[in-house]
Amino acid sequence: xxxxxxxxxxxxxxxVSNYVAGFxxxxxxxxxxxxxxxGLVNAVIRPIVLLLTLPINILTLGLFTFVVNALxxxxxxxxxxxxxxxxxxxWPAFWAAVILWLxxxxxxxxxxxxxK
Numbered sequence: 508x509x510x511x512x513x514x515x516x517x518x519x520x521x522x523v524s525n526y527v528a529g530f531x532x533x534x535x536x537x538x539x540x541x542x543x544x545x546g547l548v549n550a551v552i553r554p555i556v557l558l559l560t561l562p563i564n565i566l567t568l569g570l571f572t573f574v575v576n577a578l579x580x581x582x583x584x585x586x587x588x589x590x591x592x593x594x595x596x597x598w599p600a601f602w603a604a605v606i607l608w609l610x611x612x613x614x615x616x617x618x619x620x621x622x623k
Contacts, residue, residue, distance in 0.1 A: 519610035529595030576604035
């Protein structure tokens, strides 16, 4: 199940790369690597950032989470070489976060249906 989610997230990165200007992923292999790094960043750094930004997140009724997700994508882009993953600024990272959230939502709904 974990490998399936990993592959779906990598495919999601390729979809984002095709539809968001300023967001470029080199290949599927690169998307797998980026997906792995993004998963690690989301597991380790994102909870700390969400805790620190909890007051503004409460004020915006959770919408600030999209900003945090965009910052995590931007962080991964800063760590990885530009020829593998290129994000030209905050807004491409933001729209990538929104599209990846939609893909994740659909994936979770479909995999939850398969469990029943």
